[in-house]
Amino acid sequence: MLSDLDVFDLRLLAALQTDGRAANAALAESVGLSASQVSRRLARLEGDGVIAGYAALLKPEAIGLTVLAFSNISLDRQAEAMDGFEAAVLRFPEILECYSVTGEADFVLRIVARDLKAFADFLSERLLRVPGVRSVRSAIVLHRIKHTTALPLERCTLTRGRAGAARR
Secondary structure, eight states: OOOOOHHHHHHHHHHHHOTOEEEEHHHHHHHSSSSHHHHHHHHHHHHHHHHSSOOOOOOOOGOOOHHHHHHHHSSHHHHHHHHHHHHHHHHTTEEEEEEEEESSSSEEEHHHHHHHHHHHHHHHGGGGGGGGGEEEEEEEOOOOOOOOOOOOOGOOOOOSSOOOOOOO
């Protein structure tokens, strides 16, 4: 469902994507609204589910997680094994993201581990033991070229008034 966003909402979301800890007064100054207007907009954006939450983004290497891998998972009988696999994925903290995909694999996982041995142990002792897992093909990340959590807001379509029509 497309939210009802205007120019001020998009400016506010862009500012939050840059600094999620910014105070309402600083956000107000950066988007051209009052702090109370920012507060009301934030409440609406949170209530509408546009803002899903706030979090600290940790640097994996700084806490000893030096291996990042993307693993393609194929299941034996996809429809029969899917529920069990999805439940298992939710129990494994090493799996940061899981996507059901089209193509040769059934799922793509983003996995972190302390080192290659820890990654290999995770695969052989845990992931490959999940009922229905037929194969795992992994790619170990050598260098991260780009990583962002910011969505491309300039590609969003405005559904309400332009810059001069600020919501009160």
